[in-house]
Amino acid sequence: MSRKQILYRLLQMVLVLLGISFITFCLVMLAPGDPVRQMIAGNEDIIVSQVEIDALRHELGLDQPFLFQYTSWLGRVLHGNFGFSFMMKKPVLDALLETLPATIILAVASSVFMLVFSIPLGIYTAVKQNTWFDYLIRGLTFAGVSVPNFWMGLVLLWIFALKLGLFPIVGGSISIENLILPMLTLGIVMTSKYTRQVRATVLEELNQDYVVGARARGMNESYILWKEVLPNALLPLITLFGLAFGSLLGGAAVVEIVFSWPGLGYTVVQAIIYRDFQTVQAIVLWIALMYMVINLVVDLSYNHLDPRLRKAGR
């Protein structure tokens, strides 16, 4: 990618983020009833005085015309002021920064798990296509992509925490023993999906003409695989990995709930239940930002991995 292309991508990213910020801003309007009253009261049945409501409404600029509300909100957000969380009794930004590590740890741990298993399995089943091992792995991964991850989580919890007593039942904090089960849950589901993608990608490369040519010239199979096929298969796999990692950031919400893992997904669901809308907005926006940055990094990594692009970029 040339510098111009990178600049274009960044500009595009800013535009998309603006759009997403608008959507998240509008989210609050979807709430039935008076959102401001709910922000103060949460889901508790307490009496909120009109004075308090008016004060917060004024503070948030919600007594002004719609577009003005949006721009003033956006201005505050750009200054890092996401508002005050009535649920956690602290500024939203602080709460966000506290929950962020949990989500990142879980996402990284389950991606490592996924890579360790899916890459060897995917390559091996592609090379040994239509053998019993290939059928076995295909069957298992098919089951893996069809199982709801929250149910898988509950079953693992039941077997390993309740029946075997190997892990604590109630999580709630970041520790190795609390991490293992949610990591396994996400890891198994992601491994199933990614193994199939690795297998398909490697198979596609194996059917290319250059492989036939290399075989015809009598080159060693393992040389063809390691030096020719895998480097070519790497690029699509990195894109797919970027998407998988990104989806872990948001898609882990349900699994975080099952294991009370205190990450972004867990917090966003709590915040929704508590009607803490400013926290909800902040988390949605934050996840969008992380997802886009990851995809940008993936695109940039192409530059280093694909010599054709490097040349074109100059």
Added chain:
Amino acid sequence: MENLINGFKHNKAFRFTTCLVLLLILIAIAAPVISPYDPLEAVMRNANMEPSLQHLCGTDKLGRDVLSRILYGASYSLTSVLLLVAIIFVVGTTLGVLAGYYGGLIDTVIMRIADMMISFPGIILAIAIAGVMGGSLVNAMIALTVVTWTKYARLARSMVLKIKRRDFVEAAIVNGGTSPHILWTHIVPNILPLMVITAAADIGAMMMELAGLSFLGFGSQPPAPEWGLMLSEGRQQIQTAPWLMIFPGLAIFITVVIFNLWGDALRDVLDPRQDN
């Protein structure tokens, strides 16, 4: 249609999986007849009974028969997920076709929104939309439609752009065909097979996401016998009554497997360009 009948005759996998899908639908329709108990009737003295001959899947904390609830849940979950996929299919395809056919401003507006939705994880937005609007099945379906239509719109648009340049469309334009006529007789029939394949392959995934929202409490509400909701109720009693979470989850899993297999088989039958 001809392809489907041929596929049914000659493709063993398609025949088998279609029968499984029909069996599922039959179970859903016949739920009132085959269910041993009323899924909503609480019998407190039977609360939390383990699976037994009287109650094959046990009973929940209100003494409701879990098997009956799962059977009724089949009609509830299947209807809602099929309706959801149909809505997404219609909304996405229509917008995509309009964007591809008319181009210009319509295209720009629709596709920029689609770009935006695709560039971040949809499920978190779906959770936020459904949650903020308040938990109900309708709101969960709206939320999932909002985050999923873009996939269909992009696919439909790209196919329309290709077909628009084909000779028979040009001929129709030269012959003075009106836009609605061209769309209905020349374009839509040509993009439909691939769109249907996509929709069929999506049923399983949509079922999991809808169940996920219900599991979080942002979808179906009690006392509906919906599988995701039953799982969420069962989760609270995982220590004392694990059967409450095992059987509904198994029901989701089996249904998703069947629809995924069927989706794969349907693709083989309908898509002539597949080589293998």
